[in-house]
């Protein structure tokens with residue numbers, strides 16, 4: 001396995017809007033990130049992935065970019081960005097930006113031009129089609145609105161938008177558009193950034209002829225949202241390779257491509273080193289378990305991605321939450337009696353499974369889901385779309401609210417909890433979104449004062465990874481593929497063998513592993529270790545790393 005810094009790194013994701021507000025307008029900003037760099041240095045992370053901070057009307061919080069060369073004024077200026085990059089680099093922290101090029105904002109100058117007339121030079125930057133029988137060109141549904149098509153009076157055609165109607169899809173078939181994207185990427189690389197997380201990158205190639213979806217309608221209005229049809233279309237790899245040749249290959253950078261509906265069989269083509277496309281992808285297979293977690297299925301997913309990607313010359317990512325997902329401790333752990341233990345267990349899991357671990361802001365202090373009391377408290381466009389779809393399909397508004405209270409993207413977007421002062425120390429003004437009332441107990445200040453906090457467990461995990469190649473390059477062997485409650489596996493490299501044993505339940509569990517479980521404890525979320533001979537003896541949410 002070739003050695004690369006991005007395989008050894010731990011990435012910390014920052015959602016700038018909710019991280020730290022430096023000027024009291026209630027919105028997190030880049031100077032807020034600068035203020036907290038020493039905190040991140042203390043944690044020990046290697047890379048920051050910054051969610052979009054480009055100019056945007058914020059229909060989808062920055063995933064609708066109106067100028068790829070400008071910083072969103074609410075977040076600061078280009079000088080602030082340059083300073084952030086510089087200050088991060090001084091501390092040995094790299095910065096990865098979000099690349100959102102499946103779509104732009106409808107307020108981008110390309111789209112304003114494009115929609116102005118059929119023969120405008122920018123017309124083909126987007127995907128325009130004639131009406132079919134006076135209606136949409138096909139039956140596609142959008143992730144954020146019923147139809148994926150919006151009619152534009154000026155030119156009498158529809159444009160495609162897989163997300164909101166303020167996020168028109170870019171036309172990757174058109175070479176000048178592709179060259180504009182590469183130029184823009186090189187602009188950021190030349191500033192010194194260290195890579196890109198690529199938003200829904202496997203949607204940029206549309207299926208030839210834009211055929212109707214064969215799925216039965218799945219929106220209340222009769223359209224079919226069909227991610228499988230939109231994703232991984234023939235020709236995508238060639239686009240990624242062209243991008244690599246024109247941009248990525250010229251820099252020492254890392255890339256991670258967010259990819260919907262992706263399997264290891266498909267992903268290996270994008271991330272195999274010899275294919276010169278991406279370094280790794282984010283897949284959704286683990287996230288798909290969130291409404292019905294099943295440890296055996298989770299293990300199968302890990303095994304499949306290890307065999308199908310890591311063993312075949314590619315690399316994986318490991319994450320359990322991000323800005324689009326509920327808080328991991330509320331979904332995969334126990335955010336009540338065992339919040340601390342289970343938060344540490346989940347951290348141990350993603351740092352010891354094969355692949356690059358991604359921490360989402362607040363995860364390192366065990367932040368939980370928030371309670372939202374009415375639909376108005378939700379800020380996310382997707383929450384409002386789900387609310388309207390689910391109520392149209394017959395759910396009561398209280399049923400939808402309780403669903404959103406588990407799964408909304410806004411759980412990740414409540415402000416980072418810095419201390420127990422008003423608004424969790426996030427802002428001196430009025431926060432743009434509700435602060436989770438649990439901040440009085442769960443906050444950074446508290447965590448830093450408690451040697452047993454989730455924070456220090458993460459800090460130790462990161463330090464262990466830095467000091468022990470076995471955590472990065474070690475072979476992975478699942479010892480308990482069918483066990484529903486305990487996950488035990490080894491990582492081994494050059495004669496060093498580590499056993500990782502995790503109890504996913506709130507009960508005491510014993511298990512005869514059929515091989516020795518004794519050795520030196522490298523890290524645990526309990527003060528002692530009860531494993532003897534061949535028998536694991538784990539307390540609720542116990543997570544141990546043993547050097548055998």
Ligand code: TEU
Nearest residue numbers: 060063100143163199200260323324409
């Ligand atoms: O997310 C892509 C995506 O598939 C999400 O809409 C996902 O289905 C959902 O959030 C899971 O509940 C990316 C970005 O991460 C997201 O924030 C953007 O809204 C979206 O693309 C459009 O740019």
Ligand code: CA
Nearest residue numbers: 021023027029
């Ligand atoms: Ca601010």
